[in-house]
Amino acid sequence: MRWIDTLEAAAAEKLPEAVHRYYRQGSAGGTSVGEATAAWASYRFRPRVLRDVSTIDMSTTVLGTPVNAPVLVAPSTMQRMADPDGEIAMATGVGAAGSVLGVSSNAGTSFADLGETGVPWWLQIYVVRNRTITERMLDAAVPGGARAIVLTVDTPVVGRKEDDGQTVWELAQPGQWLKNLPEGEWSDDDLDKADDLSPDVIGWIADRTGLPVVVKGVLRGDDAKRCADAGAAAVIVSNHGGRQLDGSIATAQALPEVAEALAGTSTEVYVDGGIRRGEHILAALALGARAVFVGRPALWALTVGGSTGVTRLLTDLGDELSHTLRLSGCARPGDLTPDLVIPGEPGLL
Numbered sequence: 001m002r003w004i005d006t007l008e009a010a011a012a013e014k015l016p017e018a019v020h021r022y023y024r025q026g027s028a029g030g031t032s033v034g035e036a037t038a039a040w041a042s043y044r045f046r047p048r049v050l051r052d053v054s055t056i057d058m059s060t061t062v063l064g065t066p067v068n069a070p071v072l073v074a075p076s077t078m079q080r081m082a083d084p085d086g087e088i089a090m091a092t093g094v095g096a097a098g099s100v101l102g103v104s105s106n107a108g109t110s111f112a113d114l115g116e117t118g119v120p121w122w123l124q125i126y127v128v129r130n131r132t133i134t135e136r137m138l139d140a141a142v143p144g145g146a147r148a149i150v151l152t153v154d155t156p157v158v159g160r161k162e163d164d165g166q167t168v169w170e171l172a173q174p175g176q177w178l179k180n181l182p183e184g185e186w187s188d189d190d191l192d193k194a195d196d197l198s199p200d201v202i203g204w205i206a207d208r209t210g211l212p213v214v215v216k217g218v219l220r221g222d223d224a225k226r227c228a229d230a231g232a233a234a235v236i237v238s239n240h241g242g243r244q245l246d247g248s249i250a251t252a253q254a255l256p257e258v259a260e261a262l263a264g265t266s267t268e269v270y271v272d273g274g275i276r277r278g279e280h281i282l283a284a285l286a287l288g289a290r291a292v293f294v295g296r297p298a299l300w301a302l303t304v305g306g307s308t309g310v311t312r313l314l315t316d317l318g319d320e321l322s323h324t325l326r327l328s329g330c331a332r333p334g335d336l337t338p339d340l341v342i343p344g345e346p347g348l349l
């Protein structure tokens, strides 16, 4: 059995039930979270043969930052419940693997402390109803060394999770999350997500921070184009790990349309959701993603093995990608092209 496949069960042994449920669950009926991995697995490959694959080079850049492999860590909340050092442990693990960390705006670690790690990190934000709060977060991220702002756009309201019993919010201690908000100066209403945004918000963030803006949560080619036209440096094809509109199409299914809409532009395309194996990464790169993000596996790895667990997860996935590149007849991600992949089961793709 792969170590990666043991992680969730091992994490469940260590975590309070409410935290494990919070990490794993999707919204509403759980359709999208349930389909995500199967959609990647439904692709079929048309490997090339008689190519020199003696040397595999997986290194690439994301918005100019070099990474050892195109496998990054998605932003997620409540990391201090997985490991007492939370985002710092996650960052240390990511740094040792030569990757990039997405940091949730709800993080339980100050941006200044994250900056001290020296690990490349991108701040994910929600624009909230009280714009001053968003501004203060953006303003704190810049001196903290964030290299990009990841604007999550699939959350005009938070998707309903069907909880049963104690929730993670009841368990959370002050300081375990929302560490970057000025204490006592905000109410729950202030943090309601803004539901009246337009693509103009992309330029507003870029101007305020001087950083590239990555739009997270795009599932359609026309929206990807609107983001690029408004100045987005990248988009992440994402359905938020199946935690927003349940029944949203799998990202494996959405990626080709988005990649096609942005072909020939300088806007980079990334994807997340259900990516668990080298073959899934291979398909994503062939279909036009420059890199993939993993969400839950990083939380499980952090729970089970702390920072070294995160490093192992990323290196294991990189090793699997290297192996599948060789089997596909491609020596580097840049050799992958869409003709390498065809949809498999018509039911899913």
Ligand code: FNR
Pocket (backbone or CB within 6 Å): 022, 023, 024, 036, 074, 075, 076, 077, 104, 105, 106, 124, 152, 216, 238, 239, 240, 241, 242, 243, 272, 273, 274, 275, 293, 294, 295, 296, 297
């Ligand atoms: C998330 N995700 C998320 N996304 C975001 O933009 N801001 C956030 O604060 C969070 N928080 C969060 C918490 C937890 C527990 C999970 C599981 C996910 C979504 C995340 O960035 C990513 O889109 C998905 O997790 C990717 O899917 P996989 O890899 O988990 O299947």
